[in-house]
Amino acid sequence: MPRFQRPTGTHDILPEDQPYWEYVTDFAVRLARQAGFERIDVPIFEATDLFARGIGTATDVVEKEMYTFTDKGGESLTLRPEFTAGVVRAYIEHGMHVRPQPVKLYSIGPVFRYDRPQAGRFRQFHQFNMEILGDMDPLADLEVMLLIWDLYAGLGFRNLSFQLNSTGCPRCRPGYVRVLQDYYLGHQNEVCEDCRRRTERNPLRVLDCKVETCQPVIAAAPSILDYLCDECAEHFAQLREYLDMLGRPYILNHRLVRGLDYYTKTVFEVWAAGIGAQAAVCGGGRYDGLAEILGGPSTPGVGVAAGIERIIMVMKTQGLTVPPLPTPAVFLAHLGDRARREAVRLADELRHAGVAVWTAFGERGLKSQMREADKRGARWVVILGEDELARGVAAVRDMTTGEQTDIGLEGLVSWLRERVGR
RNA sequence: GUGGGUGUGGCCUAAGGGAUAAGGCACCUGGUUGUGGCCCAGGAGAUUGUGGGUUCGAGUCCCACCAUCCACCCCA
Structure with missing residues (x-):
């Protein structure tokens, strides 16, 4: 291919x-x-x-x-x-x-x-x-x-x-073009080949010719503003x-x-x-x-x-910068089958509540999920494992401070919504 | 359409005509049970833009083509 x-x-x-x-x-x-x-x-x-x-x-x-x-x-x-x-x-x-x-x-x-x-x-x-x-x-x-x-x-x-x-x-304009044309016809041996052609085909274009030798001729050319x-x-x-x-x-x-x-x-x-x-x-x-x-x-x-x-x-x-586009501040990490199901349900609920959220795909170790959360720039990581599920909570880690607290599952959505805004 | 420069993993770069094309960034996995950044180890990833030619031997030299960048032209 x-x-x-x-x-x-x-x-x-x-x-x-x-x-x-x-x-x-x-x-x-x-x-x-x-x-x-x-x-x-x-x-x-x-x-x-x-x-x-x-x-x-x-x-x-x-x-x-x-x-x-x-x-x-x-x-x-x-x-x-x-x-x-x-x-x-x-x-x-x-x-x-x-x-x-x-x-x-x-x-x-x-x-x-x-x-x-x-x-x-x-x-x-x-x-x-x-x-x-x-x-x-x-x-x-x-x-x-x-x-x-x-x-x-x-x-x-x-x-x-x-x-x-x-x-x-x-x-x-036609009157001016004629004047310009006449002027250029009188200077054909002083201007470049392109300008000689332009004089016939598209006279106005001679005015923005960049060739060195044409510059004096342009400078002395009649101005449309006078016509x-x-x-x-x-x-x-x-x-x-x-x-x-x-x-x-x-x-x-x-x-x-x-x-x-x-x-x-x-x-x-x-x-x-x-x-x-x-x-x-x-x-x-x-x-x-x-x-x-x-x-x-x-x-x-x-x-x-x-x-x-x-x-x-x-x-x-000129070094003018613009603000970055927003990305989700919440990352949902999960461990084990039951936790994954709960994470899927929770992500759905969070998004419906207006909280933008990443979720981890695949069955990966927590370390790998944490690494991803960090690289994506998530502010909070919600960790769901068998342990938390059994207690009806989720561990929520603040990635800027490293502080981690358990939040009851029933209050998690509003807890995050308060912090994330919107 | 014309002229010039440049083409090596996703990105940046190395290899005086001679070994399995080297390194950094980025990516993935680990560093004892489930915790990111730093560090360490490992892994994956390249028929050196394509096709010819010269040579015992080409990433390296030559030719063509392609792509890209810059300039002319013209414009946003």
């Missing part, structure tokens, strides 16, 4: 890592609920076309990172590479535009991108996602940004940098005003370009140190045209997606 291995780029989340996952997801969910967000779960796979049209066929995500397959009915389906397209599809499909607007939704779960794994990058990873649908107010952009900021701040993150930009709208239409400029100005009013630091980065085509106006990312070259712990922005692209009523929207693995990686490198 061949030994099986997890597929490339996937990870088993082992028990020892679960405290992080529970802590982070609980915290995020509480935060979202506190601001009136409701949970939505959408399918892990959708029609391939949904992502192709929503995200944009010229994007890397769609061009080379999708897990696409044909099902037995001949339908082309794709494992979701992100949440927004599915959530907006659900909004349209269920006529959520008749609900009180805006509709605020959060999601949490796995997403999939076929990519070469490296530090902080996986093929299956998890996102915490928030969307506000049906409102153009910059306050919606602000709320999403504030919440995501609070998420990181609440988890204790240090050295965050909030990158902010506006990517314009269909009215003003926004009145509406976009006003929207951006208002958002910044709120952020300034609240004293939230951010870095205006006119080179911030996002990899999904649906973005309009606000775009932002949060960068953190400590997870290798992949610094972004979340990305988001406004997507006022998406609902229409997907065949629905024109509906503005703004949202953010945070990568949970990256959050946890940052927490670990």
Whole structure:
């Protein structure tokens, strides 16, 4: 038999890592609920076309990172590479535009991108996602940004940098793209080969080129902020005003370009140190045209997606710890046949009474059972043997002090419940 | 898709081309009748990632593949 291995780029989340996952997801969910967000779960796979049209066929995500397959009915389906397209599809499909607007939704779960794994990058990873649908107010952009900021701040993150930009709208962006293109056409011999190609195919991407020789050209490139239409400029100005009013630091980065085509106006990312070259712990922005692209009523929207693995990686490198998950404080040890039966009955009763309890399996010596109790971190060991049974008691040992006392069987449940709590 | 590093029991590590691949952690069992942690003894657990090749002889050298890590790209 061949030994099986997890597929490339996937990870088993082992028990020892679960405290992080529970802590982070609980915290995020509480935060979202506190601001009136409701949970939505959408399918892990959708029609391939949904992502192709929503995200944009010229994007890397769609061009080379999708897990696409044909099902037995001949339908082309794709494992979701992100949440927004599915959530907006659900909004349209269920006529959520008749609900009180805006509709605020959060999601949490796995997403999939076929990519070469490296530090902080996986093929299956998890996102915490928030969307506000049906409102153009910059306050919606602000709320999403504030919440995501609070998420990181609440988890204790240090050295965050909030990158902010506006990517314009269909009215003003094309004009800027032309200006940028013209500018680059005049500098073709100074930039890298990739940028020469980008100038034609995806001009905005030249702005986040990392090649040394391209930097001077980028530095002198025209900024989109100078070409926004009145509406976009006003929207951006208002958002910044709120952020300034609240004293939230951010870095205006006119080179911030996002990899999904649906973005309009606000775009932002949060960068953190400590997870290798992949610094972004979340990305988001406004997507006022998406609902229409997907065949629905024109509906503005703004949202953010945070990568949970990256959050946890940052927490670990920054030394942020989380409380351990609870385990039973009571261990039931037993000796002999009759005692085992009584132990089984007692464990059942204890659990029904809300007392978490381990029991020993097999016919083992007391020493071995004690060792197990110790290693599992039990606070109390209840010892049942022929001797105790005959006297109608159980010996209860406090593992922290080593003190041991006999407790009558009829009062044992309440005795333990008092001490264990709950 | 491109480039580089690394693959020895569950984990960490040792073995100058030469014996039944060594040790630590973890795991299991004991150390007098039924009592944890420390200590001691013992046990189980590896066809050295896979397949070829060089050699009298390969964990060690060469090639290919696979996996993994890191980087580019792109992003969470």
